[in-house]
Amino acid sequence: MPDLPKKKIGIVSCSGEELPEGTVTRLAALKVLEQLRPADTVTICLPLFLAGGEGDRAFAKFYPTIAVDGCELRCAARATGMYSSKPAASLVVRDIVIETGLEKPEGRRHLNPAGRQAVEATAARMVALVDGLLGKQWDRRAGEFVQEPPNPEPQGLGEATCSCGLGTPIQKVQIEGQEVTLVALPLIFQQFRQAGKQPSESIARELLDTVKIYNSVPEGMDIQYRAVLLREYSAFCEKEPAQ
Amino acid sequence: MSVQRKVVIVPCSGIGKTYGTVSREAAYEIVEDLRPKDAQLVALSMLVLGDESTRAAVAGNQAITIDGCKLACASKMVKENGGRVAQEIAVLDVYRRYKQFKPNGIAELNEGGLHLAHALAEEVAISIDNLRSKNKEGQNA
Secondary structure, three states: OOOOOOOOEEEEEOOOOOOHHHHHHHHHHHHHHHHHOOOOEEEOOOOHHHHOOHHHHOHHHHOOEEEEEOOOOOHHHHHHHHHOOOOOEEEEHHHHHHHHOOOOOOOOOOOOHHHHHHHHHHHHHHHHHHHHHOOOEEEOOOOEEEOOOOOOOOOOOOOOOEOOOOOOOEEEEEEOOEEEEEEOHHHHHHHHHHOOOOOOHHHHHHHHHHHHHHOOOOOOOHHHHHHHHHHHHHHHHHHOOOO | OOOOOOEEEEEOOOOOOHHHHHHHHHHHHHHHHHOOOOEEEOOHHHHHOOOHHHHHHHHHOEEEEEEOOOOOHHHHHHHHOOOEEEEEEEHHHHHHHOOOOOOOOOOOOOHHHHHHHHHHHHHHHHHHHHHHHHHHHHHHO
16 A cells, blocks of 8 residues: 555635635634644645745645635635636635524624624534545544544644645656646655655555546546556655665 | 835745744734824735735735745735835844744644734834835825
C-alpha cells in the first residue's frame, strides 16, 4: 500500500472587510482551522489566487475546497472557480442566518451576539462538510467516527495551516507529445524516495494510484502515464540519492 | 461643486498569519476611529472579482495598501486594477519599528497585536493628512 499524502480539505473564506458577514466567514474558517479540524484542513488567502503563481492557483485542485462567503456575491466561490478549480462545496453566511433563524449579524470589527452565533453555525456547517468530504461518517450512538482511520495528528487547538507563498508543488511532464501539469508530483516522488521505493513496474502502478488522488487521468491512458511516471521517478532517484 | 475624495485603504486581511489580522484591524481603526471622513475601506475580494463600485473607488482615489506578508497581494491587486498606490505598507516593516509590540493570534489579536495595529493606524493617519494637504495645495496652485 503506498504511503499516500494525507488528504486535507481546503478552506477559502471571503473575509470581506465591508460586511459583518465577511468577518463571520473569517472567524468561522479560523475556528475550523485552529480548533475543530486542524489536522484535516488548510487555507489560503483569497487574493493569492490572483497574485500568486501557478502553484498557488493549484490549491483547489490539490485540496477539495470549501468556499465560505458572506453574501450572495460569492467572491470566494467565484474566485476559487475562476483561478484554481471549482470548490467542492460552497456556503453563504446570509443563507445560514436565514435557515437557522438567527438575527442579522452586526459589527464588522466586533461582532454582536447574533454575529458570534452565526460564526458557530457556519463553523458547524463547515465541519459537517469537511467530514463528509473526507469520507468520514459520524456514529450518533457511539459518539465517534465510524471506522475512522488512525490519525497520528491530534485534533485540538492548533495553528491555522496557511499555504500562502508555499504553493502546491507541481511538475510538468510530456505525455504523448502533450505537456501535462501534474499536481503534487514532486511531493509524491519525495515520499516514495524517502520510503526507499526503487523504480519498477509495480512502483509505477503505485505512483499512478497516488497521482490519481490529485489529478484527473484520462480514461485509457494508464499505460502511458505509468511509463512517464516511471521515467520521471527514475530521473528523480538519480538526482536524489536515498538517505 | 467638488466631490470630496477619500483615501482608499486596502488591507490584505490575510487569513493564515497574524500580520494579516493586524492589517485588517489597523484598517478598521483608520476608517472608523482615526480618519472616518477622509478614508474609506475597500474589500480586496470585491476588487479581485471586479465589482464596479469598488473598481471605481480604487480608480478615482489614492490608495494606501497594508500587506501582511512579502507577497504583497493588496498592493499588487490595487495596481493591477488600475489604482494609484500612494503608499505601500508592510506590517513586518512597522513591527521592526515597534518590536515591543509582538503580535500573536489570528482570530483574536493579543495585546501586542492590537498595539501594533494602533501604531500602524496612527502612521497611516499621518500619511492621509499629508496626502490631503498635498491635494489641497495642488487645487489651490
